[in-house]
Amino acid sequence: MGSVAFDAEDRWNAFITICRRAGHGDGPLAGVPVAVKDIISTAGIQTTCGSLVLKGYVPPYDAHVVELVKAAGAAVVGKTNMDEFGMGTTTESSAFGPTTNPVDTTRVPGGSSGGSAAAVASGMVPMALGTDTGGSIRCPAAFCGIVGLKPTYGRVSRYGLVAYANSLEGIGPMAGNVEDVSRLFSVIAGPDARDATSIDRPYTHTPSSDRIRGLRIGVPAEFFGEGVDPAVAERVRAAIGDLADLGAEIVECSMPSMAFALAAYYVTCTSEASSNLARFDGVRYGPDIVSKRSWHEAYQEHRREHLGKEVRRRIMLGTFALSAGYYGKYYAKAQEARKNVGEDFARLFADVDVIAGPTMPTTAFALGEKTADPLSMYLADILTVPANLAGVPAISVPCGTVNGLPVGLQLIGRHCEEELIIDAACAYEEAQR
Amino acid sequence: MTEHTDVVIGLEIHCQLNTQTKLFCGCATDYKTDGPNTHVCPICLGLPGALPMINRKAVEYGLRVAKALNLEVPEESEFARKNYFYPDLPKGYQITMYDRPLAVRGHLEIEGDDGEKDIRITRIHLEEDPGRLVHRAGAGRVAYTLVDYNRSGIPLIEIVTEPDLRSPKEARRFLNKLRATLEYLDVYDGEREGGLRVDANISIRGSERVEVKNISSYRGVEKALTFEITRQKNLIRRGLRVVRETRHFQEGRGITTSARSKETENDYRYFPEPDLRPLRVKDWVEAIALPELPDARRDRFMATYGISLNHARTLTGDLRLAEFYEALAAKVEPTLAATWTADTLLGELNYRDMPVTTVPLDHFTDLVGLVGRGEVTDRVAVDVLRALLNAVVNNETPVKPLDYVREHNLGKGAADAFAAVIDAVIAENPQAVADYREGRGTALNFLVGQAMKKTRGKADPKEITPLIAARIAPKEGA
Numbered sequence: 001m002g003s004v005a006f007d008a009e010d011r012w013n014a015f016i017t018i019c020r021r022a023g024h025g026d027g028p029l030a031g032v033p034v035a036v037k038d039i040i041s042t043a044g045i046q047t048t049c050g051s052l053v054l055k056g057y058v059p060p061y062d063a064h065v066v067e068l069v070k071a072a073g074a075a076v077v078g079k080t081n082m083d084e085f086g087m088g089t090t091t092e093s094s095a096f097g098p099t100t101n102p103v104d105t106t107r108v109p110g111g112s113s114g115g116s117a118a119a120v121a122s123g124m125v126p127m128a129l130g131t132d133t134g135g136s137i138r139c140p141a142a143f144c145g146i147v148g149l150k151p152t153y154g155r156v157s158r159y160g161l162v163a164y165a166n167s168l169e170g171i172g173p174m175a176g177n178v179e180d181v182s183r184l185f186s187v188i189a190g191p192d193a194r195d196a197t198s199i200d201r202p203y204t205h206t207p208s209s210d211r212i213r214g215l216r217i218g219v220p221a222e223f224f225g226e227g228v229d230p231a232v233a234e235r236v237r238a239a240i241g242d243l244a245d246l247g248a249e250i251v252e253c254s255m256p257s258m259a260f261a262l263a264a265y266y267v268t269c270t271s272e273a274s275s276n277l278a279r280f281d282g283v284r285y286g287p288d289i290v291s292k293r294s295w296h297e298a299y300q301e302h303r304r305e306h307l308g309k310e311v312r313r314r315i316m317l318g319t320f321a322l323s324a325g326y327y328g329k330y331y332a333k334a335q336e337a338r339k340n341v342g343e344d345f346a347r348l349f350a351d352v353d354v355i356a357g358p359t360m361p362t363t364a365f366a367l368g369e370k371t372a373d374p375l376s377m378y379l380a381d382i383l384t385v386p387a388n389l390a391g392v393p394a395i396s397v398p399c400g401t402v403n404g405l406p407v408g409l410q411l412i413g414r415h416c417e418e419e420l421i422i423d424a425a426c427a428y429e430e431a432q433r
Numbered sequence: 434m435t436e437h438t439d440v441v442i443g444l445e446i447h448c449q450l451n452t453q454t455k456l457f458c459g460c461a462t463d464y465k466t467d468g469p470n471t472h473v474c475p476i477c478l479g480l481p482g483a484l485p486m487i488n489r490k491a492v493e494y495g496l497r498v499a500k501a502l503n504l505e506v507p508e509e510s511e512f513a514r515k516n517y518f519y520p521d522l523p524k525g526y527q528i529t530m531y532d533r534p535l536a537v538r539g540h541l542e543i544e545g546d547d548g549e550k551d552i553r554i555t556r557i558h559l560e561e562d563p564g565r566l567v568h569r570a571g572a573g574r575v576a577y578t579l580v581d582y583n584r585s586g587i588p589l590i591e592i593v594t595e596p597d598l599r600s601p602k603e604a605r606r607f608l609n610k611l612r613a614t615l616e617y618l619d620v621y622d623g624e625r626e627g628g629l630r631v632d633a634n635i636s637i638r639g640s641e642r643v644e645v646k647n648i649s650s651y652r653g654v655e656k657a658l659t660f661e662i663t664r665q666k667n668l669i670r671r672g673l674r675v676v677r678e679t680r681h682f683q684e685g686r687g688i689t690t691s692a693r694s695k696e697t698e699n700d701y702r703y704f705p706e707p708d709l710r711p712l713r714v715k716d717w718v719e720a721i722a723l724p725e726l727p728d729a730r731r732d733r734f735m736a737t738y739g740i741s742l743n744h745a746r747t748l749t750g751d752l753r754l755a756e757f758y759e760a761l762a763a764k765v766e767p768t769l770a771a772t773w774t775a776d777t778l779l780g781e782l783n784y785r786d787m788p789v790t791t792v793p794l795d796h797f798t799d800l801v802g803l804v805g806r807g808e809v810t811d812r813v814a815v816d817v818l819r820a821l822l823n824a825v826v827n828n829e830t831p832v833k834p835l836d837y838v839r840e841h842n843l844g845k846g847a848a849d850a851f852a853a854v855i856d857a858v859i860a861e862n863p864q865a866v867a868d869y870r871e872g873r874g875t876a877l878n879f880l881v882g883q884a885m886k887k888t889r890g891k892a893d894p895k896e897i898t899p900l901i902a903a904r905i906a907p908k909e910g911a
Contacts, residue, residue, distance in 0.1 A: 041482040054481065061475050063482060162481040167707035195484050196709045272707060275516050278525020279479050283580065295520055322516070322702035331704060 001025055004033055004075040008125075012100045012109070014118040017046050018078040027073030029187060034069055035119040035128035038079035039086055040171065041160035042066050045076070049162050050084040050094035050112075053280045053306035055287060063160020064195070065129060065171050065188045072187040077125060080115030084308045085277065086133055086164040088112050089377050090370055091140070093310045098367060103145055103406060107364040110143030112136040116174050117144040126175060127184045131161060133169035134265050135359075135384025138396035141174055142359035142408025145398045147181045147425065148174040150384075152416050153391030154199040156185075157192030163276040165269035166197075168388040178397065178426045182207045185418065205419040212427035213247030215420075216352040222258040223357030223383055223410075231402040236358040239399035239409045239428065243356070246427055251352050257340040258386060264337035265385035266378060267321050267330050274318030277311065310374065341389040349414045354424050358383055359396040359408030383410065393418045397425040399432075440662055441642075442604050443596035444654075445632040447589050448615060449562065450494045451622045455586035456561045457485030457528065462587055465625075469567070469581035477586035479523030484708050487512075491588040494620040495535050495559050496718055498590060501618055501726060502554050504539030506715045510558075512706040517699050520580055521564040529560035529591075531703040535712070541614070542728065543606045544746070546599060552607050553595035562587040590620075596634065601658035604633065608651055609750055613727045616752040623751075624788060633658060637665050641677035645689050648682045657682040661689055730755055738767035747775040754779070754789045761794065765801045773801045777815060781822055791825050800834040812890040813843045843891060851884065851892050855901055858883045866905050877902055 003023045010018065016038045024031050036042060039049045041059040043066075048054045066076065083093040091114025092098040099114045101107040102122035109118045113130030117140030120128050130137040132150035141148025149172045156171045163169075173184035182205065189203035219240060224233045244250050282289030282302035289302050307315070321330035348355060361380060370377040387394035392415055399409035409428065413421035454461060458476035475483035499506055513531035539554040564585040568578050592611065598604045608631070615621035622628060630649050635658055636642040643665065648657050665675050680689040725733070727749045734745040734755075748758045748771060761770045778797065782789060800817055803809045809817070817834050824831040838844055858880055859866055868876035881898050 041480075047481070049481070057481070059475075059480065059482070061480075061483075158482075159484050160482040163708075194486060196486055197707075271704060275514050275526050275702070275704070278516060278518065279481070279523060281518065281520075281525060283520055284478065284523065285480075296518075299518055319702065322704055324700045324702075327702075327704070 002031060004031060004077060006033055006075070006077040008123075010124065012102055012105070012118040012122055013097050014080055014099050014115045014122065014124060015078040016048055016050065016081050016094075016096045016115070019045065019076060022075035022077045024075035025070065025073045027071060028183065029069065030073030032074045032127065033077040033125045034074040034184070035078050035080045035116055035125045036066060036069075036076055037082055037113050037116050037128070037130050039082060039131055039162045039164070040066060040129060041162065042076060042079065045079060047079065047162070048096070049086070050082040050096060051280075051307065051311070052095045053282075053286050053303070055095070057285045059160075061160065063171075064157035064192045066160065068188050068190075069129070069184075074187075078119075080113070080119055080128060082115055083112035083136075084311050085162070085273070086112040086131060086136055086169070087273070087310050087314050089135070089139055089380050090365060091115060092367070092371055093308055095308060100367070101144055101364050104364070104404065106366055107405065108143065108367055108369075110140030110360070110364060112140075113148075113174065114140045117141055117146055117148070120144070120146045120174055120176055127180050128174045129171055129184070129188070130174045131169055131171050132384075132388065133165050133269060134381045134388050137172045137174060138359045138384050138394060138408065138410060139381075141396040142398075142410075143364035143406060145401075145406030146174060146176055147178050147395065147397050147429075148172065149181050149185060149395045149418065149422070150387060150393060151185065151189065151418055152199070152201070152393045153388075154195075154197050155190075155201050155203070155393075155416060155418070156188050157190075157195040157198045159192055159194040163272070165272040166276065167272060168265070168269055178207055178422060178429050181395070182422050182426075185422075189418075199416070201416045203418060205422065207422050207426035209246075209423070209427035209430045211420065211423040212243065215243075215248045215354060215424060216251055217243060217248050217424075218251045218253045218348050218352035218355045220253050220255040220258070220348070220355060220357060222255050227379060227382065228358060228361040229363070229402070232358050232360070232362060232407050235400050235402055235407045236356075236409055240356050242431055243424070243428060246431055248424075253348055253352065255344045255348065255386070257337065257344040258382070260337040261341050261386050261389060262378065262382050264334040264341065265381065265389055266317070267334035268338065268389075270314045270318030271321045271331050271334075272318065273311075274315045274322065277307070277315055280307065282306075313374065338389045341386050342391075345386070345390045345392055345412075353413075354421055355412040357410050357412075359410040360384070363402050363405035363407060387412050391415065393421060395421045395425050397428055399428070439638045440599055441596045441636050441638055442598035442600075442658060443634040444594045444598065444604060444607065445634075446592045446608070446611065447630045447632075448592070448621055449625060449628045450491055450588040450590055450620050451625070452488060452490045452494060452588055454488055454490075456488050456491050456559065456588035457586055460586065464583035467583070469579070469583060472583045473585070477523070478582055479525075479585075485528060485706075487709060487712070488588065491559060492535075492712065492714055493717065493721070494588070494618075495557065495590055496714060497618045497620055497721055497723070498592070498615065499536035499539065499557055500718055500721050501614055501723055502539040502541050502557070502592075504536035504554060504557060506536045506718050507533070508715050509533065509711045509713050510535050511711040512559075512709045513703045514706050516702045519563065520578065521566050521585075523564060523582060523585055527561060527563060528706055528709075530558035533711070534558035535714075541607070541610060543603065543610050545603050545606070550597075552597045555593040555595050557590055557592045560589050560591060561585070562589050596636075601655045601662070604658055605651060605655045608654060610727065612651070613750050613752060617724055617726050617730075619724070633661075635661050635665070637662070637669060637675065640665065640669060640675040643675065643677065644679045645682050646679055646692065649684065653682060653684055656687050657689055660687060664689070734758075738762055738771065740768055740771040744771040744775045747779065751789070757789050757792065757794065761798055761801065764798050766805050769805050770801055773797075773804065777818065781818060785822060785826060787822065787826065792822070793825070793831055796821055796831055796834055803834060803838065807893075808845060809838055809843060810845055810890055810893045812885070813838070813845070816890065817843070843889075845891055845893050851888060851897055851900075854884055854887045854892070855897065855904060858887065858901070859904060869905055877905075880905075
């Protein structure tokens, strides 16, 4: 037992809340400072989700993963900045101001777990927890040049994770290298009786570079298609070439369901969000509700004033998609498309062990570049959402730079085969040293 | 055929299941005597990040009902979110079931207006109760509303019938039978306040259907439906159209009023609850052992105790009453026990709005015993019963019936002890005596009544009637 004096200077606005003195216990992470994305509930520490609507909300309970991280001896040193409720790819929609990219402070860190990525990339902390609904761990990992793992859906409990899109999202580790990602993952993976979607697959693996020989790696043409920056594509192709040099077998393949993946993703996540965020009505927590003539009016004003523009946009999109007369056209259809994505992965994974491609179609955007054009921001998620739609694990590992900005190599695996993509990432990382 | 054959009624019944804990969390459900917001946790408060976990007991209770009402349980059922805003709803949605309910297509037999009939059950499903609003009255701006989340997450079962009911009376009979069945199944506590709420769909054949929402008592259902039938028939008689709408029942005024507010125009935007896995519980049904249900108990009562169909039906229509009767019938003559329980006791209880569980069984057994041995008249016994029940109501220790009778000198006197009374009655009512002698039999009843009055009910009319008749009979051959 002890405590950590956390005095790192936050020049990137990576944190919403910093705990300058954090207690810790014994265990595999004894005394390691860990940053936690501010969408994960922490007893006694404000949890805002980057939103004004939760400003001042202090949860009375710890999320399952926070209990586990604490039990492993880690010190929770702060809550990291993020796009409001995880809805964004840049960490610019936070009510607490944007986070900047430690590699280039004129650039965004990616999102929505941009604060966690910046906290790691800047060296403030060795590891952090992020959440990934459609790429929110992998995107900032790629943009900031660190490693981020989106686990299999259900392998890490969501209990205490403030819901944005329940059927897509999960909590995962972010760190400067594969080994630390693996260490943090071994602490947070496993079953939880409080999450009905949790699965009983603990993770006890030690990363090894030995399994790369003979590994069959599928490379879908769609991951290098329209909208992917040719320089990024080239860098990732080169990285895949490095894997081949290490003994992996490269299999060119195709994933036709990608054509509808992004639409399926946005219909599903906005629909779920429109329901999940209904509870932020000002009655129980968050800023005081201003008393009006009727509760209807009070609710409307509270939500208009305290929810940001992107959040309101997604709530309205989702409300529309679930409306009577439109459900079949949008939500039901999105579930069909989602099933197709799952079937595509199943078909490919019958033949290959891992699927590889870029994590993001570009390098980090300039600050403000995407804020006026939400659609172009949504399009940037095209390569990360398939893993969320299918619930399969995916890792982003740095694979060099383009014009000085980091590029991420994405490795996607079969359900509950984090071990294999971590090994592949480990082999690649080792070869780069 | 009855006057209501053109009436079509279907019911949706919401009933609280009496599980120990809530539907999706471990909070205890026995909050009745505790203060507001004392039985809450992150889950039933809908705090950000909390997730529901299904209470297996609640599912099992639902399946018990499904089996008892002859419903089919599909391979898979699924919870869904019903989205709407209301201050008593902490998550902004209610977890319920929508297009994949727990069980479908069953039936329950009731005593209909024209004999026994099956009422078809469309479906049953599980859902969570919202919290409760407490409105604090005050002048103008002082008025405010508090929210108590103790009720939030209490498991409800919703039972939906086909439009098979033809009168308010049938609707009430159905509800009584349903309640009895739920109590026999030990999934529902009928004495719990607000444990049952009913929505009724009602139409006059050929006209539009009206939904009456939120009727919270059994009597309310019959009243609301009767009011609606009259209202709709009046409209039709005056050549007006019945408007398809939702109406609220105003319990205090016994009327329904149109609910043309925005809240009823909700689009609930149902979609599958992503935080819960679909339920696969068809296999559980076989393992469920049903207890004896009301109809079986009714038949057994008739066979075992030799009591009438009417008595058996009444006595088994309420689980506690049935248990009370069985305990009584083990000690006193069963048909007498049935008469005294179903006719006399039940009437006195209804008059006082008392549950049968408050009646001291030993005292009542003694009382029926006194009647059975002919030691008191029926009339005295009713008086003793009333004194007994009044003592219970007033929280006094009730006196043993035998002691009460002795104390008040109410024992049945031997008939000859009343000779003087009979003499006096005959002397005081010469006109009645003359009428009787002229063949007007009712005059004898009058004289017996006078004699009863003079003895404060102690005389047994069955015994003194022939005595008086013999004294005043017209002389043979006169």
